Amino acid sequence: MARRGENIYKRKDGRWEGRYIKGRRENGKIYYGYIYGYKYAEVKQQLILMKYEKQTTNHKSLRQYDGQLLDWTNYWLETFVQPKVKGSTYASYKNKMEVHILSRIGTIKLQKMTQSDIEKLLNDMRKTLKASSIRSIFSVFKTCISKAVSLNLLTDNPCRGIELPKSERKTVQALSVTDQNRLMKEVDTNQKFFSIILALQTGLRIGEICGLKWEDIDFENNTLGVNRTILRIPKNDAGVRKTEIVEITPKSQNSSRRIPISDSLRTKLLELHKVSTSDYVISHKHKALEPRTVAYRFQVVRKKIGLEKFSFHSLRHTFATRCLEAGGNIATISSLLGHSSTKMTLDCYTNSFLSEERQLVEKLKFVS
CATH class of the missing domain: 3.30.160 (Double Stranded RNA Binding Domain)
Structure with a gap:
């Protein structure tokens, strides 16, 4: 009432x-x-x-536009998104809109779209998608509609005021020291799994490992540079959904970075370099190994030694956690990981501070 x-x-x-x-x-x-x-x-x-x-x-007068949401989205992607962003970002935006938005409400006339239509869309999404995925998709959708508003194709953004599901903070899955040692022992002498050693000892992302070339490694100064990443992105080929491997520069200025390497890792890299016939550190038949293959190889090892709850990305978290345990400060760790800010590092690794917090509390003297 x-x-x-x-x-x-x-x-x-x-x-x-x-x-x-x-x-x-x-x-x-x-x-x-x-x-x-x-x-x-x-x-x-x-x-x-x-x-x-x-x-x-x-x-402001509403400009006449008889097109569907589908028509406007395609125009927005090709005119305002594609010329300004990397191919991987464009593919991600396009995939989010086509799979999750346009497949459901794409035939609605843009100027007749209501908040009720969007509410129904969100309710459908909640049935199959996580809150974090919904928020990511909706962010692209809202940007698309905001551009229509700025061009007076809509008098108001129907996305405004929509209540999105709250995303839960992800808990970091890092290997314990014992499990890390078990994993290192399993892969130490097998070059096929060298990507695992790289991840554990540098914190590189899987795409960054695949894109690492020998020219990026400075053996004299014991450093390696992160200058490119390899991704598998969606591709629409004559209406058929496919994927393709692309090599791009790091996603941000912070992602492009130089990382010091340990003497032991330098030794392993030198040994691998002597027998390598590729420009890439991790390769197959002279070509870079793609992320999907690297992830599969890790899956084989983790099942063998009973670490099935961990993903390849857990190795990056493990590196960061070991840095924290060794007394590294957040600014340094954030720089090593290539995070856009120290806040992002803090948000990711809050749980990893528990042992430090416990030690601090135990040092405090309380009067009873």
Whole structure:
């Protein structure tokens, strides 16, 4: 039931729904926009702001556009996204929109799309996707629609006010020292699994390991440079969904970095270099080994020694955890990992500080 004098209603799902006049169609008929929230006061405040915004922007005329969401998305991707981002980013955006958005609501006319359509879309997504995946997809979708608003193809962004599921903080899966030693013993003498040693001793991402070339290694100064990464990305070939291997520069300025290597790793690299016939450190028949193959090889080893709950990415976490245990500061570890900020490192490895926190508390003297 609505509060007196207000278009704010309590929904069956426990949320409040606020309604405002969004505009008029060509035939003069009014159509509405909606705001959702779990608190009445929040919805009322957003409704007030929205009504004020509509009053101050009513001078903008809605451009006539009869296309579907599918048409607009393809135009947005090709005109505003593809020229400005890396091929892997473009492929990721395109895949998210095609698989999760356009396959469900792509035939809806852009200017007739409502928050109700988007709410139904999110409800469908919740059935099969994790909260973090939904938020990632929705971020691309919202950017796409925001561009339509800026070009006056829409008077308002129907994504605004949508309640997204909260993503749970990921817990870091790092190997214990005992398990790490077992793994190292298993792969130490087999060059086929050298990628595992690299991950454990440098913290490189799987794509960075695949893209590592001998020219990136400075044996004189005991360092290696991260200058490229190899990825498998989606590819649409005449309507048939395929994938392709691409070699690109690191995703950010921080990802491109130089890492010191230990004497023991330098020795192993020198031994491998003597017998290598490829430009790449990890290779097969002169070509770079792709991430999927590297991950499969790790899967074979982990099953053999009973470490099935760990992924190849766990090796990167293990490297970071060993650095923390050795007393490394966050800024240094963040730089080694190529994180965009120390905050990202802290968010990833909060649980790894537990032993340090325990030692600190035990040193405190409390008066009983």
